[in-house]
Amino acid sequence: MIGDELTEAFEAERGKLEAVAYRLLGSRSEAEDAVQEAWIRLDRVDSVENLSAWLRTVVTRICLDVLRARKVRPEDPTGPELLEQAPATWSTPEDEALVADSVSRALLVVLDTLAPAERIAFVLHDMFAVPFAQIAPIVDRTPVATKKLASRARQRVQGTPVVPAAELARQRRVVSAFLDAARAGDLAAVLDVLDPDVVRRVDAAALAPGMAAELRGARAVAEGTVVLASRSQLAEVALVDGQVGLVLAPHGQLFLAIVFTSEADRITSYDVIADPDRLSRLSLAVLSAER
Known part of the structure; x- marks a missing residue:
């Protein structure tokens, strides 16, 4: 005793x-x-x-x-x-406590790949x-x-970026603006960061019923993004294969990653990767404040 x-x-x-x-x-x-x-x-x-x-x-x-x-x-x-789960099941008090600490949450995602x-x-x-x-x-x-x-x-x-520092900074601005707009559910702000002919592709592993695997055009992509605003709260900026992307990990374990292509200040396409085999082949790293 x-x-x-x-x-x-x-x-x-x-x-x-x-x-x-x-x-x-x-x-x-x-x-x-x-x-x-x-x-x-x-x-x-x-x-x-x-x-x-x-x-x-x-x-x-x-x-x-x-x-x-x-x-x-x-x-x-x-x-x-x-x-399909309710947002409440994605955002626990422990997750919400990390919203203000993006490096810690991104680090947990990367640690989960070790x-x-x-x-x-x-x-x-x-x-x-x-x-x-x-x-x-x-x-x-x-x-x-x-x-x-x-x-x-x-x-x-x-990690090791595969693009020069100036390009990495540009990517970070664009992806961060997209994430901020998505989290806020701000349709106009999402549209501002999308190219008119943007294409969004989603792995079957992340498709909910009625969700299209591919969307084309800024309006369709923006509306699809705003619908998932509550889930964007758990997304975090990170290095994905050496470039700026997003990772999403409910309860600290990687569920999906988003890879972007952009020109100037507009996103021209992005792929939502959720297939376990594809996720396992990604190189994920923390995007430090200095980068």
């Missing part, structure tokens, strides 16, 4: 543990579950020399098991049925300054190999 003193010590660690678990899993509810499981396991041990390190290790191992299970048996709903061990190494070292020697036993690697995992993950998170 855990005594009052140990209970107080655990509660003092809870916030830090949930922060680690949230970045590892991308879900506040799963993070809270992982920390609660660590509490249950603490009750089964006789003594702990370094409570903070022990709890962090246990929580991380629990998260690693969750991440590995996701790769084997993805359980999140995908396909048209997700698009292998479990890469995500563990990167998050613990780069975000929480945990030494590689302490991370290595968790991911069953040597410290040197663990450092390489983090380095590989860092390169993927940061």
Whole structure:
């Protein structure tokens, strides 16, 4: 039975543990579950020399098991049925809390594309300054190999633009203007950023009943965009195959990505990619403030 003193010590660690678990899993509810499981396991041990390190290790191992299970048996709903859900099921309090922190949300999406061990190494070292020697036993690697995992993950998170800085900035302005207008449900503002002959294509995996796979013309595309305004709240600007695009990830897991073609200040076409095979081939990265 855990005594009052140990209970107080655990509660003092809870916030830090949930922060680690949230970045590892991308879900506040799963993070809270992982920390609660660590509490249950603490009750089964006789003594702990370094409570903070022990709890962090246990929580991380629990998260690693969750991440590995996701790769084997993805359980999140995908396909048209997700698009049919009410907006409330897309926007949880944890999602709304991230609306003001676009880098954090985009980062969670990119982290979700990493292998479990890469995500563990990167998050613990780069975000929480945990030494590689302490991370290595968790991911069953040597410290040197663990450092390489983090380095590989860092390169993927940061990405590499395939266009010059000036072009990247132009793309960002256009895509950001489109996203702002879509979020506001502002038809006129969406029209302002679309070329008159714009074409929008959507993968079958993201098509809701009655939704056309292809739309042509600014008016048709803008009206289709405004209809989905509530779902645009979870979209975020990111690097998609080295250029500025959008990613959408309800509950922190990638559902679709949008790839744009634009000229000057107008979007000439965009593709909504939701097919799992196509998504897996995309290179996603965080679009930093400096870019």
